[in-house]
Amino acid sequence: MHTNCFNSYIQIRTIMAKTTFDQNDIMTDYSGFKWMSFIPGKHALDDIAVMEIASTQARFSRFILPDQYFTPTYCIQIVKGGSLHININNTNYELTANQGCLVTPELLIEKPQSLENYVEMLVLSVSREFIQELNLDFPLAATSYIYVHPVWNISPKRMERLEQYFHLMREVINDKDRKAAIHLVRSFFYYLAEPELNHFPQQNVSTMSRSEEITGRFMRLVDEHCERHHNLDWYAEQLCLTTRYVANTVKETVGMTASACIEHALTQRAQTLLCTTTLSIQEIADQLGFANQSHFGTFFKRQTGSSPAAFRKKL
Numbered sequence: 001m002h003t004n005c006f007n008s009y010i011q012i013r014t015i016m017a018k019t020t021f022d023q024n025d026i027m028t029d030y031s032g033f034k035w036m037s038f039i040p041g042k043h044a045l046d047d048i049a050v051m052e053i054a055s056t057q058a059r060f061s062r063f064i065l066p067d068q069y070f071t072p073t074y075c076i077q078i079v080k081g082g083s084l085h086i087n088i089n090n091t092n093y094e095l096t097a098n099q100g101c102l103v104t105p106e107l108l109i110e111k112p113q114s115l116e117n118y119v120e121m122l123v124l125s126v127s128r129e130f131i132q133e134l135n136l137d138f139p140l141a142a143t144s145y146i147y148v149h150p151v152w153n154i155s156p157k158r159m160e161r162l163e164q165y166f167h168l169m170r171e172v173i174n175d176k177d178r179k180a181a182i183h184l185v186r187s188f189f190y191y192l193a194e195p196e197l198n199h200f201p202q203q204n205v206s207t208m209s210r211s212e213e214i215t216g217r218f219m220r221l222v223d224e225h226c227e228r229h230h231n232l233d234w235y236a237e238q239l240c241l242t243t244r245y246v247a248n249t250v251k252e253t254v255g256m257t258a259s260a261c262i263e264h265a266l267t268q269r270a271q272t273l274l275c276t277t278t279l280s281i282q283e284i285a286d287q288l289g290f291a292n293q294s295h296f297g298t299f300f301k302r303q304t305g306s307s308p309a310a311f312r313k314k315l
Contacts, residue, residue: 037173039181047130048181050169054120073125075103076192078154078162082119093151098159100192101151105272122166126185128223134186152195162192214239215253218246219261226265228289232258267303270296274312281308 039047077084078100086093086101087110095101103109105128126134154162165188172180221235229235235258236243250258266288273284285296300308 037170039173039176039178047127047178048169048173048185049123049125050166050173051123051125052121052166053123055118073127074105074131076124077101077103078122078159080120080122080159080163083117084119084121085117088150095151098154098156099151100154103150105268122163124166124169124185124188130182130185133182134189136186136189158191158195162188165191211249211253214241214246214249218250218258222262222265226262227269227287230262230266230289232262235262263299263303267300270300270308271304271311274308281312284308 037050039049077086077095079095079097081097084095086095086103088101088103093101165184169181169184169188172184217239218235221238225234232247233243236246239246247258250256250261254261256264270284270288273279273287274281277284279287281296282293285293288296290296290299297307300306300311304311306314
């Protein structure tokens, strides 16, 4: 059965919160975590956590990398030295010094076969709730570009500034100053994304077109309500727009039908529950708003090519 990716993280976090240790202790007993700071959130997850890791990938992966999982948070990993191997949505990436990647809850992560390489990296992890509080207003096209191209290069000068951000975030988080953390992390995201946003010079970061605004509102509704509302008509009603208008706007903006967006979100939620919980398939079907287990199974097989039971069995 698939390893719950929350458990080891919480275990390590608890140890680090209560322990003062030197470099030898870290490398010997704590699989390379040099430091970690966090502000607790709901459901045993942190609203925000920052950490620095220096170890072979195999050692820390015993704690934070099960064979296959969906991360419950938005996670930025920035490599300072060595190399990090990661598989995102069945695509292999190798990050080396001065490269970073963004992992979101919608992306399937698989542990690579070779983990013996040494890596030094900075990690920022933030919850869905914390992301919403940041009120980031990136153009939708830019956001989509970053998701499709999750790995990016960082110049040495920007790398120095990003390290400064991490140490500032560490201080603010250690003080449990949530308000200051929100402002600092928002600034960090904009600074980090600035080179990628240059792909879209015609769009101002602080403004959105009408189509982008509608699509953004639609996507947020889907993220919040897809477990109970599977029909596009409901979302159009919440937006006070016609179903046809919403469908055309979303398709034009992201190149994916609105119904497909709902189905994709629902499928990702189902895969997460199958991967990270011991809920029965009937219980998952109930939680996701399906009339019965049979309807859920038909939907899941149409989306993934395998039944829920088969998907869980191969993990």
